[in-house]
Amino acid sequence: MAGFDTASTVTSSLRSTSDSAFGQPAFWIRYFSPCYYTAINSSSSNANAECEQIWSSGGHYLGCVTTPTQSRLSGSSAEGQADAVTFVNAMISVYDDVGPLLLPSNGILYCWLDQEAATSLSLAYWNGWAGYLNGYEFNGAYPFFPGLYCNPNSAPPNCSIVDSASASYCWGVWSSEYQVCKNSVSSPPAWDSESCAVVATKLWQYADQGVCFSNDVDLDLGASGFNTASYCFNVSSNP
Amino acid sequence: MLTGSMGVAALIASRDLFASSRALAATAPPAAPAARHFFVYGIPGPAPGPNSSVQAALPPALQQPAPVAPVQVAAQLAALPVQSPDQATLALATVAQGSAGATLTLTLIDAVSAAARSRGVLPLPGVPADASITVTPVFSADSTVVALVLAITLPSNARTITKVNPLTGGTVALPGATWTSYHALAYFDLSAASFSGPFDLADRPSLALSTAAADSSDLYLWTLKEPAAVRSGKGDPGSAPVPQLTVYPLGSGTARLATAASSEWPTGGEPVVPLAAGGIARLVRGRDVEVYSASTGGLTQVTLGSLAIASAKPGAVSMRARPDGTVLVADPAIGRAVVADPADSFREVSVISFPAPALPIGGPAGKIALSADGGVVYVLGGAGAGGLSAYTVATGALTASYSDGEQYSGVYVLPSGTVLAVRTASPRLAFFGASLAPIGTADTDLNVTAVF
Numbered sequence: 001m002a003g004f005d006t007a008s009t010v011t012s013s014l015r016s017t018s019d020s021a022f023g024q025p026a027f028w029i030r031y032f033s034p035c036y037y038t039a040i041n042s043s044s045s046n047a048n049a050e051c052e053q054i055w056s057s058g059g060h061y062l063g064c065v066t067t068p069t070q071s072r073l074s075g076s077s078a079e080g081q082a083d084a085v086t087f088v089n090a091m092i093s094v095y096d097d098v099g100p101l102l103l104p105s106n107g108i109l110y111c112w113l114d115q116e117a118a119t120s121l122s123l124a125y126w127n128g129w130a131g132y133l134n135g136y137e138f139n140g141a142y143p144f145f146p147g148l149y150c151n152p153n154s155a156p157p158n159c160s161i162v163d164s165a166s167a168s169y170c171w172g173v174w175s176s177e178y179q180v181c182k183n184s185v186s187s188p189p190a191w192d193s194e195s196c197a198v199v200a201t202k203l204w205q206y207a208d209q210g211v212c213f214s215n216d217v218d219l220d221l222g223a224s225g226f227n228t229a230s231y232c233f234n235v236s237s238n239p
Numbered sequence: 240m241l242t243g244s245m246g247v248a249a250l251i252a253s254r255d256l257f258a259s260s261r262a263l264a265a266t267a268p269p270a271a272p273a274a275r276h277f278f279v280y281g282i283p284g285p286a287p288g289p290n291s292s293v294q295a296a297l298p299p300a301l302q303q304p305a306p307v308a309p310v311q312v313a314a315q316l317a318a319l320p321v322q323s324p325d326q327a328t329l330a331l332a333t334v335a336q337g338s339a340g341a342t343l344t345l346t347l348i349d350a351v352s353a354a355a356r357s358r359g360v361l362p363l364p365g366v367p368a369d370a371s372i373t374v375t376p377v378f379s380a381d382s383t384v385v386a387l388v389l390a391i392t393l394p395s396n397a398r399t400i401t402k403v404n405p406l407t408g409g410t411v412a413l414p415g416a417t418w419t420s421y422h423a424l425a426y427f428d429l430s431a432a433s434f435s436g437p438f439d440l441a442d443r444p445s446l447a448l449s450t451a452a453a454d455s456s457d458l459y460l461w462t463l464k465e466p467a468a469v470r471s472g473k474g475d476p477g478s479a480p481v482p483q484l485t486v487y488p489l490g491s492g493t494a495r496l497a498t499a500a501s502s503e504w505p506t507g508g509e510p511v512v513p514l515a516a517g518g519i520a521r522l523v524r525g526r527d528v529e530v531y532s533a534s535t536g537g538l539t540q541v542t543l544g545s546l547a548i549a550s551a552k553p554g555a556v557s558m559r560a561r562p563d564g565t566v567l568v569a570d571p572a573i574g575r576a577v578v579a580d581p582a583d584s585f586r587e588v589s590v591i592s593f594p595a596p597a598l599p600i601g602g603p604a605g606k607i608a609l610s611a612d613g614g615v616v617y618v619l620g621g622a623g624a625g626g627l628s629a630y631t632v633a634t635g636a637l638t639a640s641y642s643d644g645e646q647y648s649g650v651y652v653l654p655s656g657t658v659l660a661v662r663t664a665s666p667r668l669a670f671f672g673a674s675l676a677p678i679g680t681a682d683t684d685l686n687v688t689a690v691f
Contacts, residue, residue, distance in 0.1 A: 007552055034448065078372050079318070155686075156602065157686065208551070218552070
């Protein structure tokens with residue numbers, strides 16, 4: 001099942017133009033604090049407005065990604081943990097703000113760290129970031145499952161970190177390559193994602209804005225056996 | 240770990256690729272005597288290794304294309320280095336933790352000698368060895384004081400938890416704990432070479448991330464109470480905490496002003512600039528400038544219309560002051576830079592449009608650079624051609640470009656005026672003259688995260 005991710009706010013206009021161009025998505029992945037543009041958690045009204053559009057889009061599932069200031073990803077464990085604290089609080093705030101928003105019924109919410117292609121990830125940062133998410137208790141459970149968005153074949157350290165035996169558990173990679181520009185979520189391409197040696201690629205960004213088209217979304221496909229929507233928040237009714 | 244001088248640090252092999260420029264050197268006048276070093280921050284790789292490090296080197300020039308040989312200055316840093324506004328000093332912070340408490344060391348590196356000009360040690364008694372400590376150094380606008388914003392995060396209820404692998408059904412045992420953060424301030428006076436503080440701000444539970452800026456008299460600090468700890472749960476949006484702006488006179492742990500800020504969470508990543516016209520500007524959402532009054536904390540907000548363009552991908556937005564008091568705000572993801580005038584309600588004075596680069600975010604923080612006089616802006620070349628381009632700020636006109644097909648990941652203007660572009664593969668450093676004439680390349684074993 002394929003869906004969208006975007007750094008833009010999910011407005012009525014973005015939803016309708018994206019659905020028209022690519023088909024109805026199975027999920028939307030949005031940016032939570034810390035991030036560079038408007039975070040979905042920037043206000044209660046914004047979170048509800050975006051979730052209303054995600055509900056209307058048909059694929060009423062909300063995935064979670066964060067883009068900390070990229071220079072921090074080369075930093076210390078404490079810096080990774082500090083970014084993770086804000087990310088977890090952003091997710092919980094949206095959960096609290098949007099009445100019909102439910103945790104995944106399987107208790108597994110994938111939480112992605114955005115490592116852009118030229119960014120270097122340190123083991124210390126990853127362990128601080130992923131360690132916090134892995135061990136965070138919420139509603140009597142441990143629903144946050146950290147994963148890494150990256151370009152596995154790029155030169156700066158990425159796979160070598162999360163593949164390390166010393167790394168806090170990474171539950172999957174979301175790969176930004178290869179680009180195949182099949183511009184549809186209803187009929188996605190055959191699986192052709194880059195991968196790391198140890199941690200499996202669970203999600204593949206196969207068509208990007210600027211590379212394949214000008215629309216304000218990227219297109220993503222879950223790996224075989226990984227129904228991405230099942231690992232996202234569920235917008236269970238129209239907020 | 241900080242080396243006392245460059246001489247004892249490991250020498251990094253450098254390729255001599257300056258032969259093409261040597262002919263110019265034979266006829267050129269000698270360089271100014273007090274040339275400043277530039278500093279490269281990053282981590283070695285690709286294998287997991289030591290934490291972030293800093294190396295220093297003297298830049299080349301068209302008239303003096305000497306080989307560039309970065310040497311290590313420091314390693315195991317606790318924070319991104321910070322350069323003083325006058326570019327004369329680089330502040331490096333390290334943290335050591337033990338059973339007796341923690342110790343923060345601030346080392347100030349002189350840009351001319353690349354050696355430590357001053358160092359201060361701040362004990363943090365009572366901070367346990369398993370605490371997480373982040374440090375944010377902030378120079379005062381006159382470069383005489385370094386404020387340190389500390390976030391201290393303490394664990395409790397340490398335990399082992401298990402998670403079920405969603406695909407295999409197997410279980411994984413992992414460490415878990417409850418963490419609570421608070422902030423503290425300290426100040427290092429450069430003339431006295433001494434610390435004041437630490438001052439506990441007693442703001443627990445707070446998010447560890449904060450945003451800070453300083454002018455010549457005050458420290459401005461944006462913080463947020465930890466929502467998950469203070470909210471009452473679903474259906475009560477009124478219990479959500481509001482970000483706070485607190486203003487501290489430099490040297491003090493007692494606020495002179497505290498007020499509600501905008502709803503935008505402080506993440507430490509929002510560009511913040513003290514304005515020559517007064518007040519502090521904070522860029523949020525990549526397009527909205529918040530201006531906080533220095534006297535009252537009152538907030539006004541302006542949207543820069545030329546940057547209000549949607550994008551699926553984030554860009555490394557930036558905001559910096561120009562010598563004439565205007566600010567340059569840029570978003571490489573949409574290929575736009577705007578000069579706005581704070582003295583005129585942030586009216587857009589000029590707009591520079593350029594092809595969006597292949598790497599508008601990530602890697603080196605510098606995606607756009609400004610000449611010392613503020614008259615020329617350097618950007619990464621477009622995703623197709625790569626290279627670099629230069630534009631006149633006043634007119635937005637393209638004045639120079641260079642392309643060898645290389646997709647550079649960062650661009651900086653060094654204090655000497657030399658333009659430095661960063662690659663993700665060796666040789667990682669490429670030098671250009673102000674008109675983008677190539678000077679040569681050099682290497683470092685660091686994956687470059689920032690250049691100062």
